[in-house]
Amino acid sequence: xxxxxxxxxxxxxxxxxxxxxxxxxxxxxxxxxxxxxxxxxxxxxxxxxxxxxxxxxxxxxxxxxxxxxxxxxxxxxxxxxxxxxxxxxxxxxxxxxxxxxxxxxxxxxxxxxxxxxxxxxxxxxxxxxxxxxxxxxxxxxxxxxxxxxxxxxxxxxxxxxxxxxxxxxxxxxxxxxxxxxxxxxxxxxxxxxxxxxxxxxxxxxxxxxxxxxxxxxxxxxxxxxxxxxxxxxxxxxxxxxxxxxxxxxxxxxxxxxxxxxxxxxxxxxxxxxxxxxxxxxxxxxxxxxxxxxxxxxxxxxxxxxxxxxxxxxxxxxxxxxxxxxxxxxxxxxxxxxxxxxxxxxxxxxxxxxxxxxxxxxxxxx
Amino acid sequence: xxxxxxxxxxxxxxxxxxxxxxxxxxxxxxxxxxxxxxxxxxxxxxxxxxxxxxxxxxxxxxxxxxxxxxxxxxxxxxxxxxxxxxxxxxxxxxxxxxxxxxxxxxxxxxxxxxxxxxxxxxxxxxxxxxxxxxxxxxxxxxxxxxxxxxxxxxxxxxxxxxxxxxxxxxxxxxxxxxxxxxxxxxxxxxxxxxxxxxxxxxxxxxxxxxxxxxxxxxxxxxxxxxxxxxxxxxxxxxxxxxxxxxxxxxxxxxxxxxxxxxxxxxxxxxxxxxxxxxxxxxxxxxxxxxxxxxxxxxxxxxxxxxxxxxxxxxxxxxxxxxxxxxxxxxxxxxxxxxxxxxxxxxxxxxxxxxxxxxxxxxxxx
DNA sequence: TTGAAAGCGCTAACAG
DNA sequence: CTGTTAGCGCTTTCAA
Numbered sequence: 001x002x003x004x005x006x007x008x009x010x011x012x013x014x015x016x017x018x019x020x021x022x023x024x025x026x027x028x029x030x031x032x033x034x035x036x037x038x039x040x041x042x043x044x045x046x047x048x049x050x051x052x053x054x055x056x057x058x059x060x061x062x063x064x065x066x067x068x069x070x071x072x073x074x075x076x077x078x079x080x081x082x083x084x085x086x087x088x089x090x091x092x093x094x095x096x097x098x099x100x101x102x103x104x105x106x107x108x109x110x111x112x113x114x115x116x117x118x119x120x121x122x123x124x125x126x127x128x129x130x131x132x133x134x135x136x137x138x139x140x141x142x143x144x145x146x147x148x149x150x151x152x153x154x155x156x157x158x159x160x161x162x163x164x165x166x167x168x169x170x171x172x173x174x175x176x177x178x179x180x181x182x183x184x185x186x187x188x189x190x191x192x193x194x195x196x197x198x199x200x201x202x203x204x205x206x207x208x209x210x211x212x213x214x215x216x217x218x219x220x221x222x223x224x225x226x227x228x229x230x231x232x233x234x235x236x237x238x239x240x241x242x243x244x245x246x247x248x249x250x251x252x253x254x255x256x257x258x259x260x261x262x263x264x265x266x267x268x269x270x271x272x273x274x275x276x277x278x279x280x281x282x283x284x285x286x287x288x289x290x291x292x293x294x295x296x297x298x299x300x301x302x303x304x305x306x307x308x309x310x311x312x313x314x315x316x317x318x319x320x321x322x323x324x325x326x327x328x329x330x331x332x333x334x335x336x337x338x339x340x341x342x343x344x345x346x347x348x349x350x351x352x353x354x355x356x357x358x359x360x361x362x363x364x365x
Numbered sequence: 366x367x368x369x370x371x372x373x374x375x376x377x378x379x380x381x382x383x384x385x386x387x388x389x390x391x392x393x394x395x396x397x398x399x400x401x402x403x404x405x406x407x408x409x410x411x412x413x414x415x416x417x418x419x420x421x422x423x424x425x426x427x428x429x430x431x432x433x434x435x436x437x438x439x440x441x442x443x444x445x446x447x448x449x450x451x452x453x454x455x456x457x458x459x460x461x462x463x464x465x466x467x468x469x470x471x472x473x474x475x476x477x478x479x480x481x482x483x484x485x486x487x488x489x490x491x492x493x494x495x496x497x498x499x500x501x502x503x504x505x506x507x508x509x510x511x512x513x514x515x516x517x518x519x520x521x522x523x524x525x526x527x528x529x530x531x532x533x534x535x536x537x538x539x540x541x542x543x544x545x546x547x548x549x550x551x552x553x554x555x556x557x558x559x560x561x562x563x564x565x566x567x568x569x570x571x572x573x574x575x576x577x578x579x580x581x582x583x584x585x586x587x588x589x590x591x592x593x594x595x596x597x598x599x600x601x602x603x604x605x606x607x608x609x610x611x612x613x614x615x616x617x618x619x620x621x622x623x624x625x626x627x628x629x630x631x632x633x634x635x636x637x638x639x640x641x642x643x644x645x646x647x648x649x650x651x652x653x654x655x656x657x658x659x660x661x662x663x664x665x666x667x668x669x670x671x672x673x674x675x676x677x678x679x680x681x682x683x684x685x686x687x688x689x690x691x692x693x694x695x696x697x698x699x700x701x702x703x704x705x706x707x708x709x710x711x712x713x714x715x716x717x718x719x720x721x722x723x724x725x726x727x728x729x730x
Numbered sequence: 731t732t733g734a735a736a737g738c739g740c741t742a743a744c745a746g
Numbered sequence: 747c748t749g750t751t752a753g754c755g756c757t758t759t760c761a762a
Contacts, residue, residue, distance in 0.1 A: 010739090012738095012739055012740085013739070013740065014739080014740095022748080022749090023748065023749045023750080024739095024740090024749085024750095025741085025742090025748075025749060025750075025751095026747085026748060026749075028739090028740065028741065029741090029747095029748095031740095032740080032741075034741080034742095035741095035742090035747090036747055036748085037747075037748090038747060038748085041747085041748085055483075055486060055487055056487055056739090056740080057428075057487070057489060057738090057739050057740070058484075058487045058488045058489065059424055059427050059428050059433065059488065059489050059738090059739080059740090060428060060738070060739035060740040060741085060754090061739080061740060061741075062424050062740095062754095063422075063424050063425060063428060063738095063739080063740070063741090063754050063755070063756095064739090064740055064741045064742075064753080064754050065740090065741070065742095065754090066754085068424065070467070070488075077453070078443070078449055078452050078453055078456065079446075079449050079450050079452075079453040080449075081444075081446055081449065083449075084443055084444050084445075084446065084448075084449040085444050087443050087444075087468075088442070088443055088444040088470065091443065091468065091469070091470045092470070095469075095470075100467055100469065100484060100488070101467065101468055101469075102435070102465055102466065102467050102468075103452075103456065103466055103467075103468045104456070104460075104465065104466075105453065105456045105457070105460075118420075119465060121420060122420055122421055122422070122423045123423045123424065123435075123465070124422060124423065124424050268662075271662045271663060271666065274666050275665065275666065278666070296663075297633075297636045298636060298661075298663035298666070298667075300640065301636065301639050301640065301643070301663070301666075301667045302663075302666045302667060302668070303667070303668035375755090377754095377755055377756085378755070378756065379755080379756095387732085387733090388732065388733045388734075389733085389734090389755095389756090390732075390733060390734075390735095390757085390758085391731085391732060391733075393755090393756065393757065393758095394731095394732095394757090396756095397756080397757075399757080399758095400731090400757090400758085401731055401732085402731075402732090403731060403732085406731085406732085421755090421756080422754085422755055422756070424754090424755080424756090425738090425754070425755035425756040425757085426755080426756060426757080427756095428738050428739070428740095428754090428755080428756070428757090429737080429738045429755090429756055429757045429758075430738090430756090430757070431738085
């Protein structure tokens, strides 16, 4: 209780200068260690600073240098392990280069994102990493671009916006995964995503998420190549919360035209899908096959372990931060691009052949 | 390509004032909306601002108001869903009151934490929420306190530091959970945690984490009450990474004195414990029982679903942010304290009776 | 209401 | 090397 608890005026360079008997400028130079300072002065200043408990005011510093050493990160949902891991990749990389991170959650709400970007700009962050909630409405991102502030995108691209984007090629992996299901004999393949749309899905429709469009396109392509056509009635967007996903799953699994395989667009969705399947008394993969996006540790522990599409999420965050910082510091891309950010299909136990594979094969085309 | 892409000078209040033909002071008042401004002036200024695309410089604003509307959050690992969820609770609450969050990850490294706190203070955040890596070495936190900046703790307490702390009562829930295992017939109950210690664990030893000390104490108490004593050879700290945890688990399950139940200190640990158990060809709960801390969605999907200790993690984050903001804004605690932050044991399928329950019972005491 | 002027704490010219 | 003098963009006296 010896030190006065309440907020006393901060110690400033002026105070330190006085104590060290030098000019404010010299003290500032020694403290900020820039410019030319004699050894003698430096020592006296540092000692005085130490004694007084001086701490630089980074706000003031940022004001005249125009640099805040802070980057803004805008994601849909930090609670989602996908973003948790990506954020870790970002913060780790940022820290190494001396940057801090201001994190804003948008809940995948466009209005919140517009707001977030504005706030970050007002706070004069040195650059922005955003995982755009919409790949279509990107006016606010264009503004960032135009303001001249470095910007990179994570996870999804933005239409008509030419900025570095760090995401895997969803079309290709989706194509491969679908192919894998088709080869196992599946024809009734469902796709479940939470992406919001105005109306029901029709092929080639423009979606808010480039990710999802690409995945759907990959599925279509795989079917087409076999001379089949994708069962559009099994594409379920707007999946919403856990209850809603379970309802959709039950619906998908019902009747003579039931799905025999489900692709879950992310780990959260898969959780509810699996729960609904278990509740229905069906089993994986003998009754239904399942593939989910993202490879989380728990997917190895379910019975059976899940076949997943693994994305190098941490690396994506790292690459995004690295590129952003390069832009901020005005360096040219030194290394070509870092590792290529590829997704891959991890075959575990949740994909099998549908029961009535013979019948379906004939029904195909 | 119409707007000049590169970084042009920002428009300032001075620019707006000139365009609106008023003094800088009046423009600033209208823009910052404080002080007294006539309707006429306000309109002209706002119009001019709009036209010029004026955006306030929050750094400058913070400099003279001494308020940054930013809070600093220091956690061990944002990749851990536990912190992901808590962070969500914090950011949601902060946003509602107009605060932003600077997030720093420490990797549970004390040095990194000391650094983080310093950086945040230098950036003049309005307050700090930290989940201390160590409950013992807390000098840096005391300094925060002394600097007069609001501070609240999350998840773990800090010795001899009288600040609001938001965490559940680990002693009680640990006691109850152990009791539950003992009643099921278990005597050989293991506890696995990643907390780092210098030497092997001895009862009552001071640990870096108040959380873990409390849990251990709860276990001890439960045994004691039954006239038994806790099997100290089954307390495994310093568990480290996944491989290390699997090794420890195999060791715990081996020999005549094998553990019949394991309490995993968090979800990440449980993941590796379960994996090791499965690899050993043993099954839960017939061969080994398991309880883990934190209730994640996936724990319902394993076979069997896991019995867990659920903590209101989101609420903890929310409560911490609420309290911090109250402190910042100098208000007295209005509502008593919000919901009481209680952990509860969720009985699912991973706890059963040990095979040789009869023998062990006799061996007891 | 208004405006002029003085800061906030620091960095950045510019002379010595 | 050192000190003086201006700012950075905003808020805040203080008079008018």
